[in-house]
Amino acid sequence: MEAYRMLHPKLTVLLTTVDKNGKGNVCAVAWNMPVSEEPFCVAFALDEEHLSTRNLMETDEFILNIPGKDMLEDVWFCGTRSGRKVDKLRRFEVEDGKKVKVPRIKGCAGYLEGRVIKRMEVGECVLFVGEIVHYEVDKKLFGEYWKEGSVLLHLGGKYFTLPGKPLTPGG
Ligand SMILES: Cc1cc2nc3c(=O)[nH]c(=O)nc-3n(C[C@H](O)[C@H](O)[C@H](O)COP(=O)(O)O)c2cc1C
Structure with a gap:
């Protein structure tokens, strides 16, 4: 049993990076999360073998x-x-990032551009913490939160789902 799937579904992103010569790459990352608001920082875990790492x-x-x-x-x-x-x-149409020297993929629902400020080895992964220096979102898909059916949530393996109708405490 893949016990970590008990913590899914997870919003899945396409992480773009470049190497020291400026050559770009992209990989899918489900293990991502916000970690602070001030400054706005995110964390994500990447296998140490990945080119993106x-x-x-x-x-x-x-x-x-x-x-x-x-x-x-x-x-x-x-x-x-x-x-x-x-x-x-x-595979994609790309354009330059607004604040970082990394390509971004045209036509996405949102973008978070950042710089790594900390990293830590954990098992087979490296946990990166990055400060977000610029963000944009498609307002048709995001109001106060992702709208129904807007973005991909990874359940695990080949299985994905979509955000459903919001529930609020008190009905
Ligand atoms: C939906 C999905 C989510 C994934 N999430 C992660 C993740 O959070 N961390 C990770 O290390 N790999 C994750 N992977 C696997 C990498 O995206 C994959 O191994 C990729 O080939 C690495 O590419 P790279 O070597 O070009 O960096 C995920 C794969 C899929 C299909």
Whole structure:
């Protein structure tokens, strides 16, 4: 049993990074979370073998591109092939990040651009903490929270779901 799936579903992002020569890469990341509001910081855990991990060790800058539900096949592609073997960014239209020197994927529902401020080895992973220096979101998909059916939540393996109708305490 994959016990960590008890903590899913998780909003899944496409993490873009570059190596020290500026060559870009993208991979899917479900293990991400906010960790502070002031300053706004996020954390994400990456397997030490991933090309994205090596890129971050070299350059520290990243973008969390938040794909809409129509990008399910893209998420699967980027989460099942390594940039060591395939140039995954060729699949997308990209543009420059606004505040970091990392490509961002056009047409996503949201973007969080950041710089790594801390990292820690945990088991087979490296836990990165990054300060967000710029963000944007598609207001059609996000009001106070992600709207119904907007973004991809990873259940585990090949299984994904979507945000449903909001529930509020007190009815
Ligand atoms: C939906 C989904 C979520 C994933 N989340 C993570 C994650 O949080 N951390 C991680 O290390 N790998 C995660 N992976 C696996 C990586 O995306 C995958 O191994 C990828 O090939 C690594 O690419 P890279 O070597 O180009 O960096 C996920 C895969 C999928 C399909």
